[in-house]
Amino acid sequence: GQNIDQPTEMTATEGAIVQINCTYQTSGFNGLFWYQQHAGEAPTFLSYNVLDGLEEKGRFSSFLSRSKGYSYLLLKELQMKDSASYLCAVKGNTGKLIFGQGTTLQVKP
């Protein structure tokens, strides 16, 4: 079976750092994606990890450990506009993406 877990909700303060975790158990692994989705909009691509380690892209970083079935998305210097849902998705061997339930992040002043 396939199982992707994320926390449902998180709250953080503007200017702070927040880490959103994702654990997965899937039949086949060909990369892990993070997407950001604002209410009423389509998901937008944030990061992609296929090898273990940290990928940094500006204020956003993503980490992957394939042996542990674990990833996290790190958001630094939080801004109010970062309030959104963050979706973890695993690409299996067939190429299709399976999504976790998403984490709703609320950034407070």
Next chain:
Amino acid sequence: SAVISQKPSRDICQRGTSLTIQCQVDSQVTMMFWYRQQPGQSLTLIATANQGSEATYESGFVIDKFPISRPNLTFSTLTVSNMSPEDSSIYLCSALGRDRGLDPEAFFGQGTRLTVV
């Protein structure tokens, strides 16, 4: 990055009718997918659209309810048939880039917000 045009962007439909959603990609892609996103929830994969052959459906989704076409590499349609209020949702088209090594991300259309009354 590929650009995906999806239409209609929203529609309100009567129960028992059908709606066809179109998805056009501006470049050739290897794979196209259709997702559903119900209010407050994440994305659920409906099916993989296969060029020139029947789509591959996920558990819980059937061809009679969600017929899918993909006549070429850049175009696909999803039909929501015999609609009921439970079909009210956002439907998203997605595509994978042609060269997975250079273009690993999956792109999304802007979605179709369907309301069935």
